[in-house]
Amino acid sequence: MTPDNPSRRSRRKEVLRELGLGPLWRARAPMGPSAAQDTIAPAFPADAIAGRVAAIRSMDWSELEASVAACTACGLCRSRTHTVFGVGDRRADWLCVGEGPGAEEDARGEPFVGPSGRLLDNMLAAVGLMRGRGVYIANIVKCRPPGNRNPAPDEMEQCAPYLARQIELIQPRLIVTLGRIAAQNLLHTDASIASLRGRLHRHAGIPVIVTYHPAYLLRTLADKAKVWEDLCFARSTMQDLMPAG
Numbered sequence: 727m728t729p730d731n732p733s734r735r736s737r738r739k740e741v742l743r744e745l746g747l748g749p750l751w752r753a754r755a756p757m758g759p760s761a762a763q764d765t766i767a768p769a770f771p772a773d774a775i776a777g778r779v780a781a782i783r784s785m786d787w788s789e790l791e792a793s794v795a796a797c798t799a800c801g802l803c804r805s806r807t808h809t810v811f812g813v814g815d816r817r818a819d820w821l822c823v824g825e826g827p828g829a830e831e832d833a834r835g836e837p838f839v840g841p842s843g844r845l846l847d848n849m850l851a852a853v854g855l856m857r858g859r860g861v862y863i864a865n866i867v868k869c870r871p872p873g874n875r876n877p878a879p880d881e882m883e884q885c886a887p888y889l890a891r892q893i894e895l896i897q898p899r900l901i902v903t904l905g906r907i908a909a910q911n912l913l914h915t916d917a918s919i920a921s922l923r924g925r926l927h928r929h930a931g932i933p934v935i936v937t938y939h940p941a942y943l944l945r946t947l948a949d950k951a952k953v954w955e956d957l958c959f960a961r962s963t964m965q966d967l968m969p970a971g
């Protein structure tokens with residue numbers, strides 16, 4: 727067996743801390759009632775990652791919320807003010823997924839409350855929807871990337887189990903992705919928004935419609951008509967998805 731020297735041990739601890747896993751222990755031998763502390767050893771990171779994902783998959787809403795609030799799985803935790811869990815109807819038919827919190831969202835702990843949030847509310851109203859009523863809003867990452875940069879791949883990877891669990895708990899009929907990052911991440915593709923729009927995709931078996939991010943729209947008003955088309959497509963798709971009667 728490889729000797730477990732102090733520097734290996736401290737490196738392992740560091741990796742686990744970076745992953746936001748805290749102290750995690752695995753028995754070397756089946757634990758009896760008198761098992762002593764020296765019969766357990768830190769788990770390897772691969773086990774720990776699988777353990778973290780499995781733990782998140784079994785969480786209820788309050789456990790999930792607490793886990794996100796305490797998360798240190800990636801470096802974004804160091805610069806955040808608040809985690810931004812998600813907001814809305816937890817039994818929503820509609821799930822809107824953005825990229826990650828901006829400055830106002832970081833300050834208030836709620837998604838889409840800045841200028842792009844106001845536009846998102848207008849977009850929802852245009853198809854007869856309202857934040858919190860049949861709609862849930864979440865992001866790919868729960869902490870603000872500094873300077874509003876795009877989230878890095880490892881940050882999105884660490885955060886993915888949280889959104890996956892939110893989706894499992896909500897079981898929305900339809901997901902609308904807002905912007906390139908959300909679309910590419912949920913659809914596991916590098917394709918552009920332009921090439922993904924206007925078609926029905928699937929994520930975990932749930933229909934997905936892709937549209938532009940409201941922040942992009944604020945800069946590129948010329949594309950407003952395309953977003954309107956996407957929203958009409960989403961509305962008619964939802965009508966088809968609703969049980970008849």
Ligand code: URA
Pocket residue numbers: 810824825826827828831836837838839840842843865941
């Ligand atoms: N942009 C996003 O993608 N999400 C937010 O919550 C706010 C702005």
